[in-house]
Amino acid sequence: MLASGVGSFGLGVAAFYLNFVYRALGFDDLAIGALVAAQAAGGLAGTWPAARLARSRSRRAAILLGGVVTAAGIVGILVVDALGAQLAAAALLGAGGIVVYSAGTALLADATATGDRPRRFGQQIAIGTIAAFAAAYVAGQLADPVARALDATTSSLVTVRALVALGGIVAAASALPILLVRAMPVPRGSLEAPARRGLLLRFGTVEAIFGFGAGSFLPFVNLFFVDRFGLDFATLGVVLGAIAVGGSFGALLHGIHLAPRMGQLRSVVAVQLLSVPFAVAAGVVPVAMAVAGLLTIRAGLMYGSSSTYRAYTLSSFSPAERAGVAAILTIAWSATAAVGSVLSGAVRAQLGDVGWTINLVTLAAAYSVAAIVTLALFREHEPRGDAVVVEALRDSPL
Numbered sequence: 001m002l003a004s005g006v007g008s009f010g011l012g013v014a015a016f017y018l019n020f021v022y023r024a025l026g027f028d029d030l031a032i033g034a035l036v037a038a039q040a041a042g043g044l045a046g047t048w049p050a051a052r053l054a055r056s057r058s059r060r061a062a063i064l065l066g067g068v069v070t071a072a073g074i075v076g077i078l079v080v081d082a083l084g085a086q087l088a089a090a091a092l093l094g095a096g097g098i099v100v101y102s103a104g105t106a107l108l109a110d111a112t113a114t115g116d117r118p119r120r121f122g123q124q125i126a127i128g129t130i131a132a133f134a135a136a137y138v139a140g141q142l143a144d145p146v147a148r149a150l151d152a153t154t155s156s157l158v159t160v161r162a163l164v165a166l167g168g169i170v171a172a173a174s175a176l177p178i179l180l181v182r183a184m185p186v187p188r189g190s191l192e193a194p195a196r197r198g199l200l201l202r203f204g205t206v207e208a209i210f211g212f213g214a215g216s217f218l219p220f221v222n223l224f225f226v227d228r229f230g231l232d233f234a235t236l237g238v239v240l241g242a243i244a245v246g247g248s249f250g251a252l253l254h255g256i257h258l259a260p261r262m263g264q265l266r267s268v269v270a271v272q273l274l275s276v277p278f279a280v281a282a283g284v285v286p287v288a289m290a291v292a293g294l295l296t297i298r299a300g301l302m303y304g305s306s307s308t309y310r311a312y313t314l315s316s317f318s319p320a321e322r323a324g325v326a327a328i329l330t331i332a333w334s335a336t337a338a339v340g341s342v343l344s345g346a347v348r349a350q351l352g353d354v355g356w357t358i359n360l361v362t363l364a365a366a367y368s369v370a371a372i373v374t375l376a377l378f379r380e381h382e383p384r385g386d387a388v389v390v391e392a393l394r395d396s397p398l
Contacts, residue, residue, distance in 0.1 A: 004104065008128040010171025012135025014074060017160045019223055024157035025081055033345025036219045038087040040338035042094025047331045050102040051324030059107040063178050066099025074168040078161050098327050106322035109314040117311030118264060122255030125307045129248035133241040139163065140237015154233055200325065202377045203313055204332040206370055211333035213366025215340030217359040224356055229288035239292045246296035247303035254304030264312045265378055268305045272371035275301035276364045283360030315383035
């Protein structure tokens with residue numbers, strides 16, 4: 001969890017300025033949408049290695065290898081200018097990220113009892129979002145001093161690249177706690193193939209719907225506040241930080257209070273549906289701070305539901321399957337998010353400021369459909385992934 005916090009902080013600083021690097025390179029909204037899609041495509045390419053590493057290597061080895069690939073992507077973003085080369089760098093960033101995420105998520109699930117997973121994943125998300133708050137605030141405050149040190153403007157290419165580099169260096173430090181984790185073999189045992197495929201299809205369907213909605217707006221939230229409301233980097237950092245803090249409170253409260261009282265599935269669906277009106281309102285309210293408040297509430301609700309839903313999902317699969325499942329489901333999300341990103345960029349390129357409203361309405365519609373589909377597909381489902389390991393141990397020869 002320490003590694004998650006450090007990594008979230010460093011990558012948060014880098015991500016804060018990534019779209020501004022693309023802007024400084026002269027790319028328009030359509031090209032930026034394609035770059036976001038390239039990162040998702042890189043994640044797709046990393047799915048197979050992530051699943052294979054889960055069965056042949058320790059979680060620690062997989063996380064470290066994914067970190068190296070992620071670092072290569074960040075270096076590429078810093079040193080190349082052409083769109084094609086930036087697309088390749090974004091793909092490396094996505095490929096490394098999926099390996100780190102899938103192995104790290106599986107490691108946390110393996111180390112936590114079934115009943116404690118909603119709370120533990122809530123704590124992990126809270127740490128990550130608090131780190132993201134710190135990253136957004138610090139990133140916003142760094143622009144002026146870094147620009148002065150480089151004798152450049154805050155929006156110049158050299159400044160925003162230097163800030164991305166600083167974030168990348170901090171993110172690299174997250175490898176240090178991972179080196180202290182023992183390289184343990186992954187427990188054997190798997191669900192029956194038909195059951196596994198059926199579960200993957202159902203979970204993947206839900207992720208794909210959510211991904212399309214998220215990709216329509218979330219990768220561009222920094223541009224949204226700058227383009228629509230004219231916020232400077234310092235104010236933008238405070239706004240994005242507040243949204244992250246809202247997410248952290250939601251993650252903690254959902255796993256501790258709502259999930260035990262309502263049950264995991266019902267608490268997830270109820271909160272997801274409750275978040276929808278806040279997204280719609282954010283698309284039409286003309287006051288920046290009011291919009292920030294609406295998106296903060298939305299983040300608290302969605303981060304809360306996501307921690308419990310992640311625990312519910314991984315508890316449905318055996319330890320040997322979890323890293324591969326996390327990778328596959330992330331790709332289901334990322335693939336449709338890439339489509340949403342490209343289409344949302346095209347909408348804004350054609351319609352200008354009105355495009356942001358359409359982007360947020362698209363997000364709200366997709367999330368509504370996804371919540372209803374989740375309830376329909378999993379009404380009768382009870383996770384039993386941990387029982388598979390017990391059965392495998394019982395049936396294995398002494």
